[in-house]
Amino acid sequence: MIDTTVVELSRLQFALTAMYHFLFVPLTLGLSFLVAIMESVYVMTGREVWRRMTFFWGVLFGINFAMGVATGIVMEFQFGMNWAYYSHYVGDIFGAPLAIEGLMAFFLEATFIGLFFFGWNRLSKVKHLMVTWLVALGANFSALWILIANGWMQNPTGAVFNPDTMRMEIVDFAAVILNPVAQAKFVHTVSAGYVTGAVFVMAISAVYLLRGRHRDLARRSMAVAASFGLASALSVVVLGDESGYAATEHQKMKLAAIESMWESEHAPAGFTVFGVPDQDGHVNHYEVKVPFLLGLIATRSLDGELPGILELVDRAAMRIETGLEAYAALERLQADRGDAGARAAFDAHWQDLGHALLLKRYREDIGNATPEQIAAAAFDTVPRVAPLFWSFRAMAAIGFYLIAFFATAFWLATRGRLESKRWFLWAAAASLPLPWIASECGWFVAEYGRQPWSIEGVLPTFYAASGLQLHDILISLVGFVVIYTGLAVVEVFLLLRAIRNGPEALLPGLRPDAPAAVDVALDRAPATA
Template sequence: MISDELVDLSRLQFAATAMYHFLFVPLTLGMVWILVIMETVYVMTGKVMWKDMTKFWGKLFGINFALGVTTGITMEFQFGTNWAYYSHYVGDIFGAPLAIEGLTSFFLESTMIGLFFFGWDRLSKVQHLMVTILLALGTNLSALWILIANGWMQNPVGAEFNYETMRMEMVSFWQILFNPDAQAKFVHTVSAGYVTASMFVLGLSSWYLIKRRNVDFAKASFRVASAFGLASVLSVIVLGDESGYTVAEAQQTKMAAIEAMWETKPAPAGLALVAGINDAEQKNDWEIEVPWVMGLIGTRSLDKQIPGIHDIKARNRERIVSGAIAVDALDALRKDRSNTQARALFEEHKANLGFGLLLKRYVADVKQATPAMVQKAVDDTVPRVAPMFWSFRLMVALGLAMLLSLGLSFWVSLKGTFEKNPLLLKLNLWMLPVPWIACEMGWFVAEYGRQPWTIYGVLPTYLSTSTLSVASLWGSLAGFVGLYTVFLIVEMYLMVKFARQGPGSLGTGRYELEARHA
């Protein structure tokens, strides 16, 4: 049997590389559209400052883009190296959107990034603007295909298990493409990226205004960032609500864990703002609740109930018992494909096959599973509640803080009273790391909340790994963390260096600090 240490290390390695990678992705997704806005104004007005704004912020975008690509490539290789059985079991489905992403979006953005930086003197203004627009489309389409793949892991529609090949197979590409989980996740994720880029530009522009350097340049950047960011943060909030609805539909366990909802409450359920969560005794010692709100978010109604954890576990127990029958019938079919009795039994219980596979963590032959093993499998179906509950609330709190910052900044930009609001400028500067923290919390909730599954309800994480040694995983984990930390330090050094120089780093002779850094 596979050791828990091997599974935990495989998960830790992928989580570490994913978290590092997503330090770079949000800024890339959002910054490229800010560049489109700035260059569009340049083409329309001919004012050279807007060209310089596009070049300067584009330089910071390019540094971040390079690190995002570098850290992202290794993640796809890990599906083959660390998660071989996962790749075998669902590769025909999961691999399709990733292949499309590589063949279309990645090549588009990789080509356009070169033309963006080296085409200023070789292309007309309109042609270069089209390059920037195509770069933005390629970057965001890349996110679309990756999030379609991830959305399928959360809600595996359009696929069925084939007992003849012993693998999951695609039955409808269109169901996978238009998976409501994937669509909501895509818009929510890219909108979070737009907010990240807006807060980045807003924070640095505020710093230039505090220092009274390149004031006109900073004010123009401030206006773009505050307007784009305010629209984006409102989109994040709206699509966050939509994501909550899709989670309540497809992943009721995750929703119950996020809300620390141990018991099924009368409809419409209230929203627990804060609570004293007792995972050991599976209850809340206390909570402060807002009536009705959770029912409206999770069901869009006043009369539908959201099941609590205890009821979900009771239902999962039935599915595990049924799934064990499917696993046993599948073993019989593996030995004799003509066994009609086993085939009929499998067809009757195959919807719960994944739940039966949860028992494989505790016993090789599921027929030998004891009631204690079944109970362990039942408990596994719900992630720890406290990390889910508090991570989600931290994400929401930071989102509201960014809404306040961007809303006030937009108002100040309309009034033109930048210098009269030094506290807001300082707030924007201190808010710089906030969107990254919120994004990481969002991904933690999405991925930790899916446990114990790699494919929700289909394939347990425990069965998805490769046959690697624990020592090799420790070595590769240390290597990845060490290398990515170096990459992060290099990126931070370059970003801080050019941010401090400001537009003077362009060497145009039009901005401050150019002589010092020429």
């Protein structure tokens, strides 16, 4: 039987490392493009203040990038450590985009980030600008392949289960790459990263203006971040709607749980603005709904129906029973691979095999499962509703706040009033943690909402874990917490020191009142630096 404690600790370890890693990813995505924009202005205008901005924000980007790479490598190793059966079962599909991402991150992105820092004295303005844009594009291409892999976990397309090898195998790699869930997740995630970078630049620049330091750099940085952030914040909402539409098509239970919709409603369904989900009673207390809104958003129609949680549980029970037919056919094939009848039965029902595996939580000989056990396994397809319900609403609330924030910033920037509105500068500084909170809530919704599946409808999470001992998990979990806490302290220390000292500390000889000294500082830098 499955050791649920080992599975839950494995989930906790991966969740901690993944969410910690994602503290760095959105800032890398956002800062890379902001730095490229700033250097583009420098090349077009020749004004040294833009060069100073490029180098300063580029250093902060570099610190964050290094931490992101270090934590990302460790996270990927966990697939072999804690999720060995997952790696065996779907490694042929999942490993391909991860391998391509490694090439993007370590050969393209890492190479050009080295040229960005060490090529100031060796490359012309235009060539260095090309390097900076390649760094930004490399970061985004790296994210693309990660999200293709993750999108396949949400919507496993382009692959089939091979009863001879007992593994999932690719039959259409183009379908894996062009997976609609993956594409929607990519554009939504990178847009959220752009918002994070813009808020970061706005907050640090606001602190500088409040203290009367580096005013030229801060004013221009806020102006760039305001326009870039407004476009990105609007994109997050629009592309988030596309991601939700993809969930309507491919992850109906996740959508129903996010909306705490227990019963199916007549089309178009209403949107629950507020409520207190009751998982045991299958009802929402103190519910406040906007009629028709959910149906219009999720189906983009007036007659599209959205099934409720209880209806989806009934569908899951039927798929479990069909999956048992596939499981029985698979057992016959293991005994006689030439059994044509068994192969035909398996080919007809293999898509539901994963639902039958849900019964492994209750008994090993799942072919003898009782109706009560089938009903229990069907209800296991319902994730915990309340955490999803509130996480989604926190993410959405922050998203709409940031649209208003950047709209205000853009309006003030176009009128040259950013520096004079100290209330807005304080609001900008206080808004610094919000995009990270929204991003973490978004990933929680995406991953926790997929439970109980590691691969949606294919492989239950409890079935994907390695057969480790409890002490093995505890040792690695404690080790990760200690090491990652230390890395967090180092990250914050390096960022705060660079921000506190300002650009002149990064470029020796640079004086705030003499921007032209940048050339002197860079020309005097050692050739090996």
